């Protein structure tokens with residue numbers, strides 16, 4: 301998680317708990333710790349190379365919008381005073397860096413390692429500015445023109461997700477930030493070797509006896525792959541891990557599951573077998589040559605690429621092998637499931653059968669009573685800007701979910717996640733979201749206000765007012781008042797919200813929605829085209 305998201309809420313308020321600190325203390329880490337710690341290290345040991353890595357540095361490798369200061373910030377190297385930055389997952393660059401340093405190469409001469417970023421004077425850029433380099437608008441130009449920042453972001457995202465990317469250069473303070481292209485995605489053997497290192501699976505011994513909230517969440521979970529080809533506009537994964545999936549072997553996954561089983565507090569329940577998205581394991585383009593040239597930020601938006609092999613068989617094989625281990629009572633899937641991949645019907649009949657089987661097994665064996673999915677919105681226009689599938693697909697998935705629950709005599713719930721104030725979302729879209737989700741008999745709880753985090757398509761749209769790809773103008777709710785006006789619709793069912801919502805609906809010229817939300821005795825209305833959610837006794841929410 302980004303250090304600033306971990307520290308502050310979407311309203312820029314200090315969070316009550318720091319998920320990564322002992323006992324959740326929120327006063328143990330400064331703002332922008334990478335900058336603060338690097339400066340201290342450089343003061344104490346000016347001759348020792350300082351290399352930045354991790355999410356905070358990775359997502360600040362070029363000029364980016366900083367929501368907490370409400371301004372554009374330079375590449376983090378400028379403020380941190382460090383020598384080099386490694387972005388993305390660092391295993392390969394750090395090994396190469398260690399090799400060169402151990403051979404006596406001085407840090408200022410290490411300029412050729414993929415996935416690294418450095419500051420350089422123009423005349424010292426290796427090979428000079430080449431024809432195949434992409435020279436972005438300088439930081440100073442971006443400060444003057446928001447559209448330049450939007451134009452830059454398209455290149456940044458494309459190059460972060462290409463198999464053979466170009467070098468990116470950006471002028472700042474009379475120098476250039478040089479971003480070397482990333483390494484190719486890790487092979488299974490390479491990823492296995494990384495996961496097979498002798499990790500203790502424990503927090504630092506210094507924190508013995510203390511509770512680390514983030515550790516509690518992940519200690520009985522196993523990561524099975526990296527990368528995500530969803531390309532959601534508000535997500536940072538594509539800038540950090542990229543869209544190509546790197547998978548661990550089944551053997552490596554089983555080895556780690558067995559380590560978890562030996563943990564003293566393990567009771568037979570794995571909390572997650574997942575990755576950035578739960579069900580992309582083993583998926584890739586069939587024609588690799590096409591993927592090598594591809595610039596799409598998403599393999600599944602606006603349509604699922606016909607070249608993408610969406611077969612869930614390899615993933616099912618992993619689930620079956622894990623569940624067959626004596627001592628595993630249940631393996632849950634806590635990572636987000638892409639239901640558009642489950643609904644997709646390709647020409648490959650085996651893949652279609654595997655998707656149906658996966659859906660059924662997921663619901664029967666891997667859900668702890670509540671399946672969390674992320675439609676994120678109900679407006680197809682907003683969903684398009686989010687790079688998410690049409691809300692019709694949620695209806696379809698819910699139909700399947702309800703049918704399987706009925707057939708198997710289960711009482712599971714589907715828990716949808718939604719976002720307010722995403723670029724392109726107007727108050728009216730939220731009002732309609734309230735009516736649509738009411739008709740589905742949902743009282744929403746998993747909701748969030750859009751937080752502009754560094755280096756996402758949505759953040760740069762929100763800041764600049766332009767879609768980085770089309771350069772069309774996009775509205776965003778920005779002020780606290782506008783954001784709260786959107787957010788209130790999530791909670792239409794709370795008596796204390798009703799008055800404000802009714803006033804707002806009149807103000808935006810949609811009084812017709814008042815009766816749709818608050819008809820008669822305030823019971824949920826039945827949507828004419830959609831099945832009503834079954835009454836589920838004790839599992840039914842908010843009743």
Ligand code: SF4
Nearest residue numbers: 585591594599605608
């Ligand atoms: S060609 Fe298709 S499968 Fe391959 S990377 Fe591009 S979108 Fe993804």
